[in-house]
Amino acid sequence: MKPLDSPQIPRPSGASDPIIAVTGLTKTYASGFQALKKVDLEIRKGEIFALLGPNGAGKTTLISIICGIVNPSTGTVTADGHDIARDYRAARTKIGLVPQELTTDAFESVWATVRFSRGLFGKPPNPAYLEKILKDLSLWEKRDSKIMTLSGGMKRRVMIAKALSHEPTILFLDEPTAGVDVELRRDMWNMVRALRENGVTIILTTHYIEEAEEMADRIGVINKGEIVLVEDKHALMQKLGRKQLTLHLQNPLAALPAGLQSENLLLSADGMELVYTFDTQSRDTGIAGLLRRLNDHGIDFKDLQTSESSLEEIFVSLVRGRS
Known part of the structure; x- marks a missing residue:
């Protein structure tokens, strides 16, 4: 896979400025289960942030709230300066999400589904940009193929292309390499690094701890709906x-x-x-x-x-x- 280069996304001038700010976030479902408990979290521009936690810790709920898929019970979230509740459209335009589950339309072609995803965000057509995404993800030769005919690894790449189609500045990768082979996993690590070099902030959840150790600038650990710690990766390994x-x-x-x-x-x-x-x-x-x-x-x-x-x-x- 060739490095992904997106000139439309400028590299941020202040890498330490928070691009996502979460304050007092809670989520209690109708059943009474409290998935999140007063979560406070800041994610910096241009970093790769790995969110770790066991199953049921609250990772997916937290991501879903930031991405506007789930409503919080209390608390506030801003994405690139936009409140996700008061300024939903602007906030959502800043965010790309690659979910853990493959949810693409199996009967669509690769090109059609990626083009449609861009249109959903009101972006004007830009065939050259979409072509570059597909080439950088080694999907260009499959652009006319129906998604149902692709391998699992190729489908995962299509999900990434869809998430990048509207040129987001924040990209969530929820278990991006689950079920893919080692070679593709390495390719995706290279792609994530290239995205970060072009100014995209990456938030990664993973069960592969070596993935966080290899990729992340900072580590956040969530357990039972609470943030246990947030620490620079190297400082964490030195301290603990x-x-x-x-x-x-x-x-x-x-x-x-x-x-x-x-x-x-x-x-x-x-x-x-x-x-x-x-x-x-x-x-x-x-x-x-x-x-x-x-x-x-x-x-x-x-x-x-x-x-x-x-x-x-x-x-x-x-x-x-x-x-």
Whole structure:
């Protein structure tokens, strides 16, 4: 897939300005189920924001409210400066949505459905722009094909083309790579990066934690209708992650010496490995001090390796800690 280049969408001058502002948002359904509980959230212009959460956490409800599909119980939302309730048409024009479920008209051609989507927003015809979208999504050769004849991956690309047809500045991708193969997933990651480079703000929900780790600038975690945290991805992994130093010993130890039992050390069952666990915020001097103490106890090692928490491990610990 070639990079998507949309000259109609200017790159924002202030990347830190919020393009979406959510304040005190709640949603209670007629059944009494409270899907969202006083959600406050700001999303910056030009960023890729990953919204993570377990099933039933409120991700889809939050997206549906911002996109004008579901009405909130209380609270306000603005999209690119437009209140989604008072200025619905202007707000909705700013937003493109790629839903998790494929909802295209199976009997329409690719070209017809994308052209129709653009017309729904009152945009004047622009065949050159639509042609570029289809070419960048590797759909141009399929433009006259009925959607029912396409593969699942191609149908997913059609959904993205429909969402981009009216030149939105905000794009929601709800589980965009669910059920697609690894190659297409990588293609879509490249497309998302290219969109961001052209000024489009991307909000991504995903069950693939590596997708958020690969793509996102910031991470938001929602659980039981509440925002647990919003953090820069790298800061989050540094703050909440943990590192491990594994030392492969020259000679086996029967047990840890008394002087080392206060350390965060774990001896393997065969006595040939020592594992030291520490926060990513810890200074390297802690490791240096540990190595000196090992030397004082006559413990030699022949190799060492380090590892650190993945975003998935951090996410699981956050959700479990608030369940």
